[in-house]
Amino acid sequence: MSDEELSYLGELDPDDSTGAAQQIARQLRAAILTGRLKPAEKLPSQPELAAHYGVARETVKRALDALRAERLIVSRQGSGVFVRAQTQRPVELRPHLEAAFEREEVTIDFAGFLGETLQGALAEVLDRVRAGQLAPKRIAIRVMVSDMGVPMALPARADTGADDPTVRERMERISHRSLDAIVDQVHELGDLGLVESATVAVRLHSASPLFKLYIINNSEVFFGFYPVTERTTAHKGEPLAIFDLLGKDVPLFNYQVSEEDTSHGTQFVAASKQWFDSVWDSVAREYQG
Structure with a gap:
């Protein structure tokens, strides 16, 4: 994906003490909850996210694991990671x-x-x-x-x-x-x-x-x-x-x-x-x- 296609994601803040994985999870979570990533939309691949943020794939994996635990994303074998299809449900403000x-x-x-x-x-x-x-x-x-x-x-x-x-x-x-x-x-x-x-x-x-x-x-x-x-x-x-x-x-x-x-x-x-x-x-x- 091009940088333009990843425009909904920001950069990592080196002064943020929460760490890269949590920052990535926070940005992806915000994109999902605000509708910039739509239900059933495919997320960028782990290599694409790693390249965008300049981090190791393991760091991206930890971020995705956190979102998966929150039931915001779902993995489909051989296809990638997708935003979980959601009906109207409670959201985080x-x-x-x-x-x-x-x-x-x-x-x-x-x-x-x-x-x-x-x-x-x-x-x-x-x-x-x-x-x-x-x-x-x-x-x-x-x-x-x-x-x-x-x-x-x-x-x-x-x-x-x-x-x-x-x-x-x-x-x-x-x-x-x-x-x-x-x-x-x-x-x-x-x-x-x-x-x-x-x-x-x-x-x-x-x-x-x-x-x-x-x-x-x-x-x-x-x-x-x-x-x-x-x-x-x-x-x-x-x-x-x-x-x-x-x-x-x-x-x-x-x-x-x-x-x-x-x-x-x-x-x-x-x-x-x-x-x-x-x-x-x-x-x-x-x-x-």
């Missing part, structure tokens, strides 16, 4: 965020519970911008989360199913910490002159959080439901059973705009943008920090 930050203009709209997982997902990508590994020119982020300072149907006490300010207090602290971190981390990029423009707008609303939604570069959406789970937390040293929302590691499903206006992905992205803007412009209110 980070490679898509990294791909989004490869563009000059980055826009992210997020709606969800506390903003904690968004802050975690952004942290590593923003670190790569600081290190000069990603170089967008303009970043614009909008975050819309539930206001834990007002009564909510969820989270709630498990014994009564009712709202309780003591249950929401901890959630509110987590939310404020996450939201403030997002604002500070993004604004820092602008303050350091690493990007031409870096803006973050945060709004709160009074609806209970039941799902999370990411709209990235107005071209793809990640959507996942928050399962309700009963767990025990502590309040003033005493155990308290609550109905909580399972936010971390929620399966996310990806929908992308295609060339067909009537495609399922294109319509889902358009509907998501319309919903987000409608809430943002009506009942959502400015976050005071």
